[in-house]
Amino acid sequence: MATTQAISGGQSRRRRQLSDAALLRLFIFPTLILIILMNIFPLFYSLYLSFTDYSAITRQAPNWVGFKNYSDLLSDKQMWIYFANSGRYALLSVGLQTLVGFGLALLLNEKFKGSGFLTTLILVPMMLSPAVVGLFWKLIYHPSSGIFNYIVTFGHPTAIPDILASPKLALWGIIIVDVWMWSPFVMLLCLSGLGAIPDYIYEAAAIDRASWWRQFWRITLPQVAPLLMIAVLFRTIEAFKAFDVVMPMTAGGPGEATELIALNLYRQAFGGQWRTGRASALAYIILIIVIGISNVYIRFLNKIRGD
Amino acid sequence: MTALEGTSRQRSITYAAPVHKVSRRARVILAIRAFLTVIVALIMLIPVFWMATTAFKSRADAVAVPPKVFFKPTLEGFVNLLAERSVLAQARRQEMQARRDELSWIQRIALDAGTEIIGVSQYVGRLRNSVIIAGGSTVLAVLLGLLSAYAFSRFNVPGSGDLLFFILSQRMLPAVVVTIPIFLMYRRLGLHDTHIGMILLYTVFNLSLSVWLLKGFIDEIPRQYEEAALVDGYTRLQAFRKVVLPNALTGIAATTVFCLIFAWNEYAFALMLTSDRARTPPPSIPAKLGRGGIEWAAIAAGSLGFLIPVVIVTFALRRYLLRGVTFGAIRQ
Incomplete structure (x- = not known):
């Protein structure tokens, strides 16, 4: 409504200026053109490869195999374990991040002396390079020369097992x-x-003498929800792509306790036989799942915004 | 209402109570908040602290059992990172020890670790690549994202929901798979291992975040502001520059920081799409792994040195990041 009013208001003034329609194109087209140029070919080419038996290290041309890659993957019981790992990882880590992040934001929302400095310090972990973070946490989790076990057990590191070597705890480790x-x-x-x-x-x-609790549920949460949901959306997408932190830390082990789907994808694409075709098919399966989850989020997000 | 301007929210909630009581209670609550925040911040900073100290440890201290909090600091890690070295044979080592006083302090550090410096490592050039690639792609992503976010937020874009989803979907495909076609495409176009190629790639990846985030922020700015400006005779473009931009500064600062962090630290693409000319440090720091055990000090030193530029940018933008969106007019 407001937009149409604004547009008609602009047209009524006869002045030398860009019309809203021209401005709209000028503003949106560079982004869309860049995305299309950079992504259409890779997207369709990998979709094509997902129907072939192509391997990037052989000189053989791709052979069309139809839906074989997809049906192989979906009937492979191992793959379901990896998907379940990824699902659990995404649910738990995004859930905890939301709690911790939102909690911290509530604490820091009221300015106190040095709060700005503290906020910036809290941002530091996010600024580290993921590949190095994974490597370095391996040292931190080390049962004898790492500090994690020392701190958690107040100086008795042997009281708890080696986190990354324990099939039960490794997922919690990552x-x-x-x-x-x-x-x-x-x-x-x-x-x-x-x-x-x-x-x-x-x-x-x-x-109206509304309680703090009531204010939180009726004012704070609905008002923060749109930005919070964007954060959750992006973190969920990233959780299904989690690779660069986990790979150097556990490489999927022990056993298959931390073998996330993105990790397995890497293994299929660049490990052993370089099954590019099969890896592409797996990537599209992941994509469809992520699109499905994102759609649910976005519908929810629009519902909140619509209120 | 104006009398309340500048007072904190906590106070204004209970402003029906007597003034001195309120301020005291608010002070206690604020102190508890501050205390809790400091505790959480300290816990979160332990790994960073550990990384920073490891950077100054010798090879033995880095993996000592039990872990050492107090140790003799050395610059060995930084020397390992910045210089190319070769391991000394026993005889040569003794010879070097004999004329220790003639050596520069850097060579002395290398000698203590049983090595000799033979040149500058590639790390310095890689750091420069990161500045060019991350800087260029961040500026592009934020600029393009801001324009599209404004258009999506304010105009009736046909099929806007689908377009936005299309933009978001650019981030969904795992990098591992996209790299193979991009690799083929880049080799054909001559963009492989070039700065411009990496800038374009990171820009496209960051655009999804930047459009969505900035749209979220611009949506929160009341339309009435611009409409008032339009009535006052501003053109759309002027209204965008003078009304929307200043109010979206928080969002712009936050987006800049996120885009910069992603482009600065990106690993998978850099590993597979660059080899030398445009290679950045993230794929090369873990490569320090080889050659006789993990060089934790060098890895920590590399990560620390690599972290500092991002910290500087974030601190520089802090004022905008934390300012919050201030809707002066609507508070009246």
Whole structure:
């Protein structure tokens, strides 16, 4: 509604200026053109490869095999384990990140002396290079020369097992690192959302003597929700692509406890026989799952915005 | 209302109570908040602290059992990182020890680790590549993202939902798979291992985040502002520059930081699409792994040195990042 009003308002003034329609094209086209140029070929080419038996290290031309890669993958019981690992990893790490990030944002929303400095310090884990983070946490988790076990057990590192060698705890090991690294991302977005809530809403609530709890559920959460949901959306997508932190840390082990789907994808694409065709098919399966989850999120996001 | 401007939210919630009581209670709550935040921040910084100290440890101290918090600092890690060295044979080592006083301090550090410096490592050039690639792609992604986000937020874009989803989907395909076709395409176009190729690639990847984030921020700026400006005789473009931009600064700062962090640290593409001219440090730091055990000090030193530029940019943008979106007019 507001847009149409603005457009008609602009047209009524006869002045030498860009029309809104021209401005719209000028603003959107560079982005779309760049994305299309850079991505259409890779996207379709890998879709094509997913129907072939192509291997990037052989000189043989790709052979069309139809849906064989897809049916092989979907009937492979191992793949379901990897998908389940990824699902559990995404759910737990994104859930914890949301709690920690939102909690921190609530704490930091009220300015105190040095809060700005503290906020910036909390952002530091996010700024580290993921490949190095994974490598370095391996040292931190080391049962004898790492500090993790020392701190968690207050100086008795043998009281708990080697996290990354334990089939039960290894997944938690990589979840902790992801939460540590990316909670600041959620925090920063929530902080911006909290800052955007006008004070008068709280003042009105205070006049109505609404409890803190009630204010939180009725004002704070709905107002922060759009930015929070964007953070959750991006973190979920990244969780299904998690690779560069986990690879140097556990390489999927022990056994297959931390073999996430993206890790297995890498193995199929660049390990052993370089099954490029099969890896492409797996990538498209992952893509479809991520699109499905994103759609649910976005529908939810639009519902919140619509209110 | 204006009297309340500048007072904190905590106080304004209970502003019906007597003034001195309120401020005291608010002070206690604020102190608890500050205390909790400091605790969480300290816990989160332990691994960073560990990395920073490891950078100054000798090879033995880095893997000592139990882990050492106090140790004799050395620059061995940084020398390993920045210089190309060769391991000394026993005889040559003794000879070098004999004329130790003639050596520069850098060579002395190398000698203590039983090595000799034979040249500058490639790390310095790689750091320069990172500045060019990450800087260029961040500027492009934020600029293009800002324009499209504004258009999506304010105009009636036909099929905007689908277009936005299309933009988002650029981030969904795992890098591992996209790299093979991109590799083939880049080799054909002559973009393999070039700065411009990496800038374009990172820009496209960051555009999804930058469009979505900035749209989120611009959506929060009330339209009435621009409409008022349009009525006052501003053109759309002027309204965008003078009304929307200043109010979106927080969003722009946050987006810049995120895009920069991604492009600065990206690993998978850099590993597979660059070899020398445009290679950045992330794929090369873990490569320090080889050659006789993990050189933790060098890895930590590399990560620390690589972290500092991003920290500087984030601190520089801190004022905007944390300012919050201030809707002065709507608070009246």
